Each structure stands twice: as C-alpha cells, then as structure tokens.
Amino acid sequence: MARRRKNLGTNIAAIAVAAFVALPLYWMVASAFKGQADITSAAAVPPHPTTANFSNAFSNYDFGTYLMNSAIVAVATTVIVLALGTFAGYALARLPMRGKTSIMTALLMISLFPTIAVVAPLYLLLRDIGWLNSYQGLVLSYTALMLPFAIWILRNFFLGIPKAMEESARVDGAGPIRTVVTVILPQALPGVFTAGVFTFVAAWTEFIIALTLNNSDHYRTIAVGIALFGGQFTTPYGTIFAASAVAMLPIAVLVLVFRRAVVSGLTAGAVKG
C-alpha cells in the first residue's frame, strides 16, 4: 500500500513536470497552425488549422535562406571542431605535455566566458579582413567559441579508453595519426557524437555573434531571422512559430536520436569536470 502511494506520488510529479515542459512547446506548434484570425484566440486546438503560416514564412519571407545559412554554418563548425578537437583532446588526455592542467582549466574558463566580451573585437577584426557577412567569419568564430567545451568532452572520453589498445597499435608500427584515426577514434565514437551534438546545438542556437557579424539578409541565420522578424506595432507570431517549428525539427530529431550521447555529455561534465 505504502509503495503504491509512493509510486503514485512520483507519477503525478512526473506528469506535472512533463506538462510544464511540453505545454509551451505545444502552444508554439499549435499557434503555427493558426490563421491570422485565430492567432489571438486562446483556443487550445486551432479552430481552423491552416498551413498558410508555413508557406508565408518560406515563400514571402526568407526563412528558407536563414535555415540554409544556419545549416551550412552549423555543419561546417561541427566538422572543423571535431577534426581539431579530436587531436587536441587525444593529446591532452594521453601525451606527455607540460602544463596540461593549466590548459584544461583555461579551456574550461573560456568555454564559460560571456560572449559579449569577445564580440566587439571580433566584429572589428573581421571587418578589417572583410569577413563580415560571410560564412567563414561565423564558422571561424563558432569554431573558437565551441572548441574548448568539445575538447573537454573528447578528452574525458579518451581518458576512459584502455591504453593497451593504442600501445599494441604503436608497437605494431602504426604512425601516430593512423593510431588515432583507426584505433582510438572508433573507441571514442560515443564521445565524438556527444561533442558533435553539443557543437551543432550551440552553433544552431547561437545569437549574439550571428546578430553582430552577419546582418545582411543573405547571410542571416535562423536565430537572428526569428529575433528580428516583425513590425513595430504587430508581431506576426503565426509566421514566427511556423519558422520556429521548422527550425526546431532538425535539433529535436538530433537530440532524440543521440539522447544517450547528450546525457553522457552532461555526465562527463559532472563526473570528470
């Protein structure tokens, strides 16, 4: 009896948590299907469901371009961060270098630094080399912004791989790069996924740097597009949420597919930090 009551309490609490998290998300998606007449109504289900907002967002406005820009920047950033971060993470986990602890501490601190501290110099420097309103300026900035945390995650995963694996590869005469790519990387694949998901999500959602560096419509990312959309007196919420729902889709799929990787990334921070 007592046990059943305990389970009941847990289940009620779980339902409350789920409702608190899910209801605003539901409201966003439901509103995306409400036409202009219904967007100001509090009806829980769209009275006259319509896809007009979606066609509006992607044919009358440039949300398609913004999504494409976000995808290009996020994918490029993720690839470069993983390529550079894997070797750096391996070196900092395994190879005898002076000052490893200081480097790791510095990286942790940089990864938590408020972005406002770098945005003005970045703007001025990238303006000097003509990289404002470009993909490469944003990718370079994001790579530097997201590498420190990725290196942390990757290093923690490398620390967990048995040393015997790489030793036998080295004894067998494999070069260092081949050892990392063919022996270490497959072992650390969960860590690479984790770092990849975190980097992609961070690049997809980043706002202040994208707002500052890429203000032309042609290179605008989805976060900036959604933030700046709307007139002075009215905000076209239906269109905003149609674009938002589409922008949430790839991230939602990614996070749900790599759920374990994300959770273990948060764990890696908590345990090995």
Add this chain to the structure above:
Amino acid sequence: MTVVDTRGDRETTGAVGPGRPRRGGLRRSNARLGWAFASPALLVVAAVMIFPIVFSIVMSFSNVNVTGNGFQLNGTTGKNYSILFGSDRYWHDLEFTAIYTVVTVTAEMVLGTLVALVLERLTVGRGWLMALLLLPWALITVVSAQLWAYIYNGVYGVLNAILGSVGVHNVNVLGTPMQASIAMGVADVWKTTPFVAIMVLAGLVMLPSEVVEAARVDGARGWTIFWKIRLPLLRPALAVAVMFRILQAFGLFDLPYVLTNGGPGTSTESLAVLGYKVLFNDLEFGPGAAVAASTAIIVLVVCLVFLKVFRTQVGEQED
C-alpha cells in the same frame, strides 16, 4: 632526474613498449607530437577567443575612434570606466544581473534536483521524459523568448486567458518592472531546469548504493537519507551545475534582448544587453568595451573562486 620526470615517465611507459631503448627521447618526441596535435585547436582558440578578450580589456582603457573604414586606439585613458561607474544605469544593470542570476540559479537548482529525484524513481516512461526534457535545452533561446512574449502578451496572451478564467483580467506582465523580471525568470527556469535536472540525475546515479543501503539498514528513511547522506555526496555534481549556470546566467543576453528588450525602461536590462546597446547601437566602443570587460572580469573572479572551492570538493576524483 627529478621526481616530476619519473612521474612523467611512468605515464608514457606504455607507449614506449617493453625493452625499447632511449626512453627519454621517445618521451620528448611524444611531447612534440602532443603539441603538434593540440596546437591547431589551441591556436584557433587563442586567436579568436583569448586575443579578443585581451583586446576588449585594452580597448576599455583606450580612446577608441570608430570611423567608416576602421578604428583607432588613441592613447590610454580611464574615462571609459569613469563614465561607467558614474552611470546609474550601469549599477542598476549590474544589480539586476546579479540578483537575476542568484534567484534563477537557486530556483533552477532546487527544481532541477527535485525533477532529478522524480526521474530517478520513475519506473515507467523515464526515457521519454528525459527526451522531452532535452527539447527546451536544445531550443533556440530566441525562439523561446518569442514564445514567452506571445504567452505573456498583454492583449491576447494565453496567460491572460488563463488568469481571466479565475477572475484576474487584463494583466500585462511585461509592463511593470517586477512582473517583467519574474516573467523572464519563469521563461529561464522553463528552458534551463531540465538541463540542471539531467546533470543532477547523472550525479545521483553515480552515488555508491552501498552507503544508502547501509543507512537504510541503520533505520534511516526517505528524506533523512536524502538530506544527510545523498545530498552531501552529491555536492561535487551540484557544484559543477551551479558554476555552469552562474556563468551562463551572468552573460544573459538572448532572452532579455528579444523578450523585453531590457524594458520596461531599463528594468530588465542585463549587463550583456547594456554592453551590446552601447557598442552597436550607440557605437561607443570605449565605454562598451568597459561594460564587456568588467562583465568578463566579474565572471573570471567568480570562476576562479569556484574552481578553488570545487577542487577541494572533488579532490579525490582528480586523475
């Protein structure tokens, strides 16, 4: 050879292999390899993160002239900081950011720990609930800001409809400073508590079950076990989550920029929003850099204090 060298040697004996000569040489070449592997990443971080941070600090002590085709630093000055420290708006924003950080992080830690405890005891649908919890975390903050602005809308927001059904009519929560701050905090808690919950859950799962079992055998029950045994053991995991959250909250930008634009007036203006407005709306790069640099320095100090405390907390876990 010194003790340090011996320890280093032990680290790499594996890679050296049994019976191979010239251990010192191989160790040196492994160190070179380490730098070769790490330097591309470290150089990018140094050039694009560390250099700008330092540059921000230099700029905050300079006369900055921004023209159409470039900018100049004309000599050192303390005037950017004297403008800053003489401005009520700066002190208000510092106070707002600090209070907002303390209140939201406290709320998120308490709620996050409770949610983690629920998740831990949940037997049915735990995976689904965790997947759901990841969605607000992965949502673009700007999107959640627009969503909450819509919910809070003073004319047709759904919050008004809900409040109206219990007899409270025409509330514009974003219209008054206190209510706007609370409304922004709720949006923040909604987005970030799930992140804290999963971090805390990770810590909970790691706790040695024998300790809890032993306490149970000794007659301890429910909340006693939580307060006296599990919570103290959980402190390292909580410390990391608190540090992450404090530093993120202190750099708060996206949410106020879109949800309230710092308003009404400047009542919900964070330091980052102030810095951004001074830099890119007023084009005052000197004072703007001073806001940014002072924010960074506060974060740096908090970070160092935390690392000191936190190191002693997880000392036994250091490798």
